[in-house]
Amino acid sequence: MWKGKTVAKQRLMQNVIQRLEKRFPGPHDVFIKQPFPLLIATILSQNTSDMNSRRAFHSLEAQYAITPGVLAYLSPEEIQPYIRIAGLYRIRSQRIVEVSKIILEQFQGNLWNILRLPLKDAREQLLKIPGIGPKTADILLAFIVKQPTMPIDTNIFRVALRIGIVNSRKYQLTQKALEELIPKKKMQTMHLLLIQHGREICKPRSPLCQQCPIDKYCDYPLKT
Numbered sequence: 001m002w003k004g005k006t007v008a009k010q011r012l013m014q015n016v017i018q019r020l021e022k023r024f025p026g027p028h029d030v031f032i033k034q035p036f037p038l039l040i041a042t043i044l045s046q047n048t049s050d051m052n053s054r055r056a057f058h059s060l061e062a063q064y065a066i067t068p069g070v071l072a073y074l075s076p077e078e079i080q081p082y083i084r085i086a087g088l089y090r091i092r093s094q095r096i097v098e099v100s101k102i103i104l105e106q107f108q109g110n111l112w113n114i115l116r117l118p119l120k121d122a123r124e125q126l127l128k129i130p131g132i133g134p135k136t137a138d139i140l141l142a143f144i145v146k147q148p149t150m151p152i153d154t155n156i157f158r159v160a161l162r163i164g165i166v167n168s169r170k171y172q173l174t175q176k177a178l179e180e181l182i183p184k185k186k187m188q189t190m191h192l193l194l195i196q197h198g199r200e201i202c203k204p205r206s207p208l209c210q211q212c213p214i215d216k217y218c219d220y221p222l223k224t
Helices: 006-023 035-045 049-062 076-085 089-107 119-127 134-143 152-160 169-180 183-201
Strands: none
Touching: 006 035, 006 169, 006 183, 035 076, 035 089, 035 134, 049 076, 076 089, 119 134, 134 169, 134 183, 152 169, 152 183
16 A cells, blocks of 8 residues: 555545545634644643533633733643643643743744744744644644644544554654645645544544545555
């Protein structure tokens, strides 16, 4: 699977895109359009469901303005009751306060100047901020300034492995493989589609192969 020329791989990926778009009709976008709130939402989304992370974000938003100037001056304990539903609330609250202070003190509370840099430079600057890893940086770049970059999460790793795009769980290798195959205009859409497919069908255990729209391109059923 996935051997041959790049053109053949791209054609196969086109079929995957078409099938996933049909299976999971849009809209395909994030619900937050500003960089700092999206950063906080991403912190809340790690290792939890979309429903719980959204409830935590809206609960926090209802109590405090989601700005560095407000969150930097709160204690973790003041944040915790509102994000408890997301789980790991002690760790998350600490991270939210810390990253808010850094962005306020070092960047005057404004991430736009970083995000407007060329892609490579922007990613390097974001990764210097404690609490921002590769996935979070790429989410900001992909969904706020529409850079052609593919954020990779555990669902995307799993799908990419099962259909043979990559044979490792290294972030950069998986990202590079997908970015070479997915058209730039489809990058953000495919990030969300692959996550949805991984959560609903291509599950870690007992994947629903009989319901899978891209099973014909996947070797995984042969291994079960």
